[in-house]
Amino acid sequence: MLLQSLREQVLEANLELVKRGLVLYTFGNASGIDRQQGLVVIKPSGVDYDDLRSEHMVVTDLDGNLVDGTLKPSSDLDTHTLLYREFPSIGAVVHTHSEFATSFAQAGLPIPAFGTTHADYFYGPIPCTEPLSDAAIGGRYVHETGLAIVRRFRGLGASPLEIVPIPGPEIDRGSTLALGGNSAGLSSWRSAAARPSATDHLQPIDPLAVPACLVAGHAPFVWGRTPHQAAHNAVVLEAIARMAFRTLTLKSEAEAVSQALLDRHYFRKHGATATYGQPT
Numbered sequence: 009m010l011l012q013s014l015r016e017q018v019l020e021a022n023l024e025l026v027k028r029g030l031v032l033y034t035f036g037n038a039s040g041i042d043r044q045q046g047l048v049v050i051k052p053s054g055v056d057y058d059d060l061r062s063e064h065m066v067v068t069d070l071d072g073n074l075v076d077g078t079l080k081p082s083s084d085l086d087t088h089t090l091l092y093r094e095f096p097s098i099g100a101v102v103h104t105h106s107e108f109a110t111s112f113a114q115a116g117l118p119i120p121a122f123g124t125t126h127a128d129y130f131y132g133p134i135p136c137t138e139p140l141s142d143a144a145i146g147g148r149y150v151h152e153t154g155l156a157i158v159r160r161f162r163g164l165g166a167s168p169l170e171i172v173p174i175p176g177p178e179i180d181r182g183s184t185l186a187l188g189g190n191s192a193g194l195s196s197w198r199s200a201a202a203r204p205s206a207t208d209h210l211q212p213i214d215p216l217a218v219p220a221c222l223v224a225g226h227a228p229f230v231w232g233r234t235p236h237q238a239a240h241n242a243v244v245l246e247a248i249a250r251m252a253f254r255t256l257t258l259k260s261e262a263e264a265v266s267q268a269l270l271d272r273h274y275f276r277k278h279g280a281t282a283t284y285g286q287p288t
C-alpha cells in the first residue's frame with residue numbers, strides 16, 4: 009500500500025486529537041505530505057474514529073486528485089493542499105474545532121502571547137484571518153479558507169489574491185500566489201511583538217515560527233514538520249487558548265509577555281541557539 013509509514017503517522021495524529029479531547033464526533037482532520045513524491049495522506053471524510061485504520065487514509069496529489077484509496081478524502085482537503093503548496097516548510101496539517109481556540113476564532117480575535125507556555129511554541133500572537141466574503145463562501149469555500157490563512161501569513165491584509173498557475177512538476181514547486189511583495193523572513197518575524205497590534209495584518213509571519221492560524225468564524229488550522237508535531241501543536245494551541253481566555257477573564261487589559269521573555273523562551277527551543285532537552 010502506498011505510503012504505509014505516512015498513513016500510520018497520519019492515523020496516529022488523528023487519533024491523538026480525539027485522545028486529547030480536541031475533536032467531537034468526526035469534526036477535525038489531520039494530513040501529512042511526502043514532499044519527495046508530492047503526495048498528501050489525509051483522513052477520509054465522515055469515518056468514525058473508532059473504526060479508522062491506516063488503510064482508510066486517502067492519498068492525493070498536491071492538487072487534490074485521488075491517487076490511492078477507495079474512500080472520499082476529508083472535505084477540508086483543499087485547505088490542506090493549498091497550505092502545502094504555499095508553505096513548503098511544513099509537513100503536516102491539523103484542523104480541529106477545539107473549544108477555546110475556536111472561541112477566539114469565533115470572536116475574530118488573535119491569541120496574544122500571555123506567557124512562556126505560548127512562547128515555547130509560538131513566536132508571537134496566533135493570528136486570526138479576516139472574515140471570508142460572501143463571494144468566497146459561495147465560491148470555492150474550502151480553497152478560500154486556505155487563501156485567507158496564506159494572505160494573513162504573507163501580511164497582505166485585505167488585498168485580493170490571484171492564483172497564478174506555475175507550469176512544471178507538482179513537487180517542490182514554489183508559491184502559486186501572486187503576492188504583493190511581502191514574504192516572510194527572519195528579519196521581519198524576529199521583530200514580532202507578543203501582543204497583537206492594529207497593523208499586524210500587514211506583517212508577514214513565518215509559518216514555522218507561528219505554526220497555527222485561527223480562521224475567523226470557524227476554527228484553528230495548525231501545522232508542523234510531521235503529523236505528530238502538528239497534532240502536538242494543536243493540543244498546545246488549545247491549552248494556551250484556554251489560558252489566554254482565563255487571563256483575559258481575570259484582567260481584560262492583561263499585558264503580553266515582554267519581547268525579551270518571548271525571545272528567551274522561543275529560542276531556547278527553536279533555531280540555532282536552542283538549548284532545551286538533551287544534546288543529540
Ligand SMILES: [Zn+2]
Nearest residue numbers: 103105226227
Ligand atoms: Zn472546520
